[in-house]
Amino acid sequence: MQVHKYDVVIVGAGGAGMRAAIESGQRARTAVLTKLYPTRSHTGAAQGGMCAALANVEEDNWEWHTFDTVKGGDYLVDQDAAEVMAKEAIEAVLDLEKMGLPFNRTPEGRIDQRRFGGHTRDHGKAPVRRSCYAADRTGHMILQTLYQNCVKHNVEFYNEYYVLDLLMVDQEVTVDGETRIEKRAAGVVSYDLASGELHIFQAKSIVFASGGVGKVYKTTSNAHTLTGDGMGIAFRRGIPLEDMEFFQFHPTGLAGLGILLSEAARGEGAILRNSEGERFMERYAPTIKDLAPRDIVARSMANEVREGRGAGPNKDYVLLDLTHLEPAHIDAKLPDITEFARTYLGVEPYTEPVPVFPTAHYAMGGIPTNIKAEVLADNDTVVPGLYAAGEVACVSVHGSNRLGTNSLLDINVFGKRAGIAAAEYALTADFVEIPENPTAETEELLDRARSSEGGERVALIRKELQDIMDANVQVFRTEETLLEALSVIDSLEERYTRITVQDKGKRFNLDLLEAVELGFLLDMAKVMTAAALHRKESRGGHFREDFPERDDENFMTHSMAYKDPSAVRTSGVRLETKPVIFTRYQPMERKY
Amino acid sequence: MEKEPASKVELAPGVGGGGEIPTFDITLKVRRYNPEVSDDAHWDEWQLTMYGTDRVLDALHKVKWEHDGTVSFRRSCAHGVCGSDAMRINGRNRLACKTLLKDLDTSKPILVEPIKGLPVEKDLIVDMEPFFQSYREIMPFLISKGHEPTKERLQSSEERERYDDTTKCILCAACTSSCPVFWTDGQYFGPAAIVNAHRFIFDSRDDAGDMRLEILNDKEGVWRCRTTFNCSEACPRGIQVTKAISEVKQAILTRKV
Numbered sequence: 001m002q003v004h005k006y007d008v009v010i011v012g013a014g015g016a017g018m019r020a021a022i023e024s025g026q027r028a029r030t031a032v033l034t035k036l037y038p039t040r041s042h043t044g045a046a047q048g049g050m051c052a053a054l055a056n057v058e059e060d061n062w063e064w065h066t067f068d069t070v071k072g073g074d075y076l077v078d079q080d081a082a083e084v085m086a087k088e089a090i091e092a093v094l095d096l097e098k099m100g101l102p103f104n105r106t107p108e109g110r111i112d113q114r115r116f117g118g119h120t121r122d123h124g125k126a127p128v129r130r131s132c133y134a135a136d137r138t139g140h141m142i143l144q145t146l147y148q149n150c151v152k153h154n155v156e157f158y159n160e161y162y163v164l165d166l167l168m169v170d171q172e173v174t175v176d177g178e179t180r181i182e183k184r185a186a187g188v189v190s191y192d193l194a195s196g197e198l199h200i201f202q203a204k205s206i207v208f209a210s211g212g213v214g215k216v217y218k219t220t221s222n223a224h225t226l227t228g229d230g231m232g233i234a235f236r237r238g239i240p241l242e243d244m245e246f247f248q249f250h251p252t253g254l255a256g257l258g259i260l261l262s263e264a265a266r267g268e269g270a271i272l273r274n275s276e277g278e279r280f281m282e283r284y285a286p287t288i289k290d291l292a293p294r295d296i297v298a299r300s301m302a303n304e305v306r307e308g309r310g311a312g313p314n315k316d317y318v319l320l321d322l323t324h325l326e327p328a329h330i331d332a333k334l335p336d337i338t339e340f341a342r343t344y345l346g347v348e349p350y351t352e353p354v355p356v357f358p359t360a361h362y363a364m365g366g367i368p369t370n371i372k373a374e375v376l377a378d379n380d381t382v383v384p385g386l387y388a389a390g391e392v393a394c395v396s397v398h399g400s401n402r403l404g405t406n407s408l409l410d411i412n413v414f415g416k417r418a419g420i421a422a423a424e425y426a427l428t429a430d431f432v433e434i435p436e437n438p439t440a441e442t443e444e445l446l447d448r449a450r451s452s453e454g455g456e457r458v459a460l461i462r463k464e465l466q467d468i469m470d471a472n473v474q475v476f477r478t479e480e481t482l483l484e485a486l487s488v489i490d491s492l493e494e495r496y497t498r499i500t501v502q503d504k505g506k507r508f509n510l511d512l513l514e515a516v517e518l519g520f521l522l523d524m525a526k527v528m529t530a531a532a533l534h535r536k537e538s539r540g541g542h543f544r545e546d547f548p549e550r551d552d553e554n555f556m557t558h559s560m561a562y563k564d565p566s567a568v569r570t571s572g573v574r575l576e577t578k579p580v581i582f583t584r585y586q587p588m589e590r591k592y
Numbered sequence: 593m594e595k596e597p598a599s600k601v602e603l604a605p606g607v608g609g610g611g612e613i614p615t616f617d618i619t620l621k622v623r624r625y626n627p628e629v630s631d632d633a634h635w636d637e638w639q640l641t642m643y644g645t646d647r648v649l650d651a652l653h654k655v656k657w658e659h660d661g662t663v664s665f666r667r668s669c670a671h672g673v674c675g676s677d678a679m680r681i682n683g684r685n686r687l688a689c690k691t692l693l694k695d696l697d698t699s700k701p702i703l704v705e706p707i708k709g710l711p712v713e714k715d716l717i718v719d720m721e722p723f724f725q726s727y728r729e730i731m732p733f734l735i736s737k738g739h740e741p742t743k744e745r746l747q748s749s750e751e752r753e754r755y756d757d758t759t760k761c762i763l764c765a766a767c768t769s770s771c772p773v774f775w776t777d778g779q780y781f782g783p784a785a786i787v788n789a790h791r792f793i794f795d796s797r798d799d800a801g802d803m804r805l806e807i808l809n810d811k812e813g814v815w816r817c818r819t820t821f822n823c824s825e826a827c828p829r830g831i832q833v834t835k836a837i838s839e840v841k842q843a844i845l846t847r848k849v
Contacts, residue, residue: 037720039763040666040674097744100734100797102752102759109746134759140673141759152733194713223668257645259671269597277601311607319607324597340671343690344645353607459657502661505628508714511661 001439002199006031007426008419009188009203011163011230014041015139015411016390016418017209018146018155023419024207025155028426031201033161033190035210035225038147042211042223043411046139047262047337049131050096050408051119052089056110057129062086064122065130069406070585072118072293073364073399074540074550076243076558078581081371081395085406085413092412093132101145103134104333114333115267118293118403124592127291131405136262136334142408158190161199162513163229165189165442166206168237168383169435183238183377185386186432189442193513196506198439204429205385205422208234208367208375209415212391215517216525217360217474218466221250221260225517230392232520234367235527239377240560242394242578243365244524245531246541248402249475251297253359255317257344261337261356263404266290268333270322272301273353274309280318285592292592295401295541298358302475305357312355319353358475364402364541365531366394368560368578373418379560379578385425385432389418396558400540449515454498458515461492461499465518465525473529478546482533486571489526496522527561530573534559552587556580614644618693619701620651622663626714633712636660637701642693648681648704649688652716665716672828675764679716680705685766685826707769709778723765726781730789730807735800751796758791758836760829767823767833779812783823783833786814790836794849805844814841 008024010017013034024030032038053060065086070077097103097111104112113129121128134141150157167186172179187202210230214222235241251272252261266272271290274280284300285292292300301318310316322330322338327350330338338349347354367388368376373395375386389395390411397410468488472481496518503511537551538544557577564574618640625633638655649667656663665688666676672690681691682703696702710718736745761784768774768782789808793801808814814837823833843849 036668036674036676037724040668040676042669042674044762045669045671045673094744098734098740100792100795102755102795103744105747105749105752107749109748109751111744135756137673137760140762144759144761148733151728152731223674224670225668271597273601273603275603277603279597279599282599311603319603321597321601336673343692344671353603457657458661503664505626505662507626507628508664508717510664511656 001197004031004199004201005431006201006203008205008207008422009033009201010207010209011188012208012210012392013038013157014209014211014390015043015142015146015408016415017207018150019412019415020207020209020389020419020422021155022146022149022153023416024423025150025153027420027423030423031156031158033158033163033188033201035160035162035229037159038150038157039143041143042226044140044143045221045223045260046142046408047136047260048116048264048267049114049133049138049405050093050142050412051116051130051405052093052132052409053086053130054090054093054111054113054132056106057113059121060128060130062090064120064128065089067123067585068119069397069403070399071124071590072403073401074590075556075585075587076396076399076539076580078396079583079585080581081397083583084371085397085409088413089409092409092416096142096145096412099145099149101134101141103132114264115291116404117263117266117291117297120288124287127288131267133264136264136336139408160193161190162193163188163190163210163233164445164516166233166237167435167438169432171432183383184432185383186434189439191446193508196509198442200434200438202431202434204426204431205387207418207422208388208392209390209418210392212363213521213524214360216465216469216521216528218470219253219258220360221253221258222360227517228520228524229517231366232523235523235563238563239367239375239383240562241365241527242368242558242560243396243400244363244528244561245535245559246364246400247360247528248294248362248364248541249298249358250361251294251301251358252320252356254340254344255312255355255357258359259340259344260359260361261320261340261354262334263294265320265322265334265337268329269325270320272297273319273321274304275311275315276309280304280309288592293401293403296592299475299543301358317355317357320356321353322349323351323353362402362407363391364394364398364400366392369393369395371395372421373414374421385429387418387422389414400542445516446512449499449501449512450504452498453500456495456499458499458501458518461495462518462521465489465492465521469525473532475543477532477542477544479533482529485529486526486533489522489529490571493522526571527573530570531559531561531575533570534575556587615641616694616698617641618651618698620655621701621703622655622715623705624715625712644694646693647689648691648693648702649677651693651702652688652704664714673762675762678707678764678766678769680707685770687764687766687828690828707765709769709775710765720765722778723768723782723784726785727763727788730781730785730804731800732788732792734792734795734798736797737799745797747796754796755791755794757831758787760831761787761791762829764828766826766828770822770826772820772822773816773818777812777816780816781808781813783837786837786840787831787833790840793840793843801849805840805847808840809844814844
């Protein structure tokens with residue numbers, strides 16, 4: 001077993017991880033550990049754009065952007081964080097342009113901007129053109145540009161190193177004469193996929209930037225590799241997870257497949273229709289219609305289908321209509337997504353509407369952090385040297401529903417902040433001693449998966465998990481569906497102890513990898529469902545049919561889920577709350 | 593440009609397609625190699641029942657998840673943007689997640705092999721390091737001299753269009769590993785590295801075009817290209833790779849971009 005020592009270790013090489021690495025790598029000795037080659041990360045699948053109030057094409061300012069973000073998140077957003085993000089958005093876009101990102105341009109040669117759901121002029125008066133973009137492959141261009149700049153700055157990558165554990169120790173500290181126990185991070189344990197060997201990385205600072213958990217669902221825009229590893233590792237080590245009941249369903253996934261068709265399509269003028277040819281969003285959001293935030297559009301679509309106005313032979317999807325747009329305009333602004341429709345469904349978007357239905361897309365919740373990207377061990381205790389940014393984190397800028405483009409913004413703003421903070425901390429701090437037997441638990445986890453001969457198949461358990469999550473923890477939820485989901489997850493977890501991994505080798509054992517990933521998926525599904533059960537109200541992406549109203553009196557709080565075997569009714573997940581930070585906006589009814 | 597679309601339209605009957613998704617049977621043959629077990633490669637085959645919208649990746653998953661967990665391949669996004677699953681399918685380099693089974697001749701076995709010219713690690717997994725090494729050598733990042741502007745650099749839509757095609761590259765290696773020159777000479781930079789050099793050489797904001805042209809004027813550079821067009825045919829992103837290489841050749845000769 002090898003031990004490596006770095007000032008800063010970054011876990012994950014998507015947008016947040018590489019943005020952090022560019023900052024950290026120039027200040028301190030940094031390594032990036034990543035399950036995938038960096039350019040495979042799912043940031044590359046983001047399409048529509050990254051909002052910033054550049055005001056290049058019409059009047060705009062960061063305060064409007066802050067307001068939209070807060071209202072879009074149904075007031076569960078921490079307003080200090082939203083303000084930081086909207087303000088620093090401008091610099092974040094300019095940083096990327098200077099790094100070489102090929103944004104689309106205005107006739108004057110400035111960065112062009114377009115409309116996106118929930119982004120409005122003057123507090124909701126009309127849609128505003130705020131999203132900076134590169135055709136419909138903005139995420140691809142961000143991922144490539146950040147990787148290019150990592151190459152430029154000689155960032156050290158450990159590719160296909162799968163991090164499986166976070167080494168935490170309890171340390172006694174004395175502050176103002178008072179002695180207390182403080183959690184400290186000492187390093188991570190990673191598994192080298194090529195060789196099957198474990199490597200320990202000791203580091204003064206550790207940044208988690210490992211992305212989301214979309215694969216708990218069957219119909220999802222997420223990559224196969226998005227299995228909630230980072231969230232799972234933190235949760236198992238006693239770090240709470242914040243707001244995990246809020247999962248975003250993107251309105252326009254290709255029906256039956258879940259492949260994403262960017263909201264930019266609607267930003268460029270496409271609209272949704274039901275089986276009667278009706279533009280139904282006029283009924284649900286009379287002012288901004290098809291450009292309402294994603295939770296509202298997704299719910300409206302699901303409602304159309306439930307009320308029998310779905311299109312297609314099984315009446316189980318609605319239609320995205322681009323046929324009134326000029327083909328040349330579509331080719332210039334939306335080339336990739338129209339090709340997806342042609343390749344995967346055989347539909348020609350110039351002349352036919354495209355079958356779409358909501359697809360599981362984005363975790364609003366995650367590892368709690370403050371605006372410095374420092375991880376919190378509870379409502380306000382920082383874990384020194386531990387950071388998180390991007391989808392794995394919850395800072396919380398998305399509240400109960402993220403606005404489109406704000407994730408590409410989040411990874412850039414808070415990735416940069418995490419990289420700088422991690423490096424600065426590392427330059428002043430000492431290494432924390434690695435605990436004894438640092439790989440014992442990881443080895444046990446791997447040995448159990450490799451040696452068990454119970455005959456249960458990983459793929460089958462995963463499929464049953466995804467089926468129950470799609471059926472019971474999707475756009476609409478009730479106590480009944482959630483309790484049923486929890487009991488199914490419990491039984492799947494029991495079967496998980498009896499899996500058989502067929503591949504017994506060390507070299508690229510991706511069979512074993514999938515077994516380990518399933519363990520994280522089961523944990524995260526449990527946390528998401530328990531948190532959804534706990535929140536007896538409807539807000540943003542979380543809609544409880546048995547509690548259909550927002551309830552500010554009882555639930556204007558973040559949820560904090562802790563691993564706790566004594567919480568029997570909720571499958572070992574204990575729920576607590578954390579106050580929302582308000583600065584300038586008081587909650588109002590959310591209408592569009 | 594914008595006119596408000598109608599609130600209600602008459603939809604054509606059967607709009608959106610769909611209907612019963614037909615199933616069909618295929619034979620999938622996968623080239624297997626695992627040096628932990630044997631130094632020799634061999635073929636394994638499976639009979640599978642698949643659906644109308646299934647891709648080669650779905651067939652590989654069906655094998656891995658239901659029949660043989662040891663079959664190894666990389667994949668991630670599963671819709672053609674991450675570049676993990678380039679492989680040789682019936683002798684052509686393609687992404688498994690973008691190749692619909694119904695578009696192949698299913699009356700014959702479907703042959704799946706690792707991409708050529710890079711060392712095979714296990715089954716369909718190859719060592720990508722030599723590929724990324726060539727990429728890094730062409731300095732794939734913007735280099736600009738002079739003062740950094742306060743706001744963004746200006747670039748006209750025409751200037752932006754000049755290198756648009758080569759920004760689409762996802763570094764999947766389908767092009768480079770389809771090139772007969774690369775198969776016989778692993779030192780050759782290969783199409784992907786040249787495509788990524790092109791992306792900066794023709795970017796009006798970049799000032800290091802001359803340096804990159806000098807690198808590609810090397811004996812292992814663009815002049816090894818024999819214009820066989822394999823790379824353009826292989827590119828899953830539709831990049832006109834051979835055209836990009838010709839433009840770089842031209843720029844070296846005229847020292848003008």
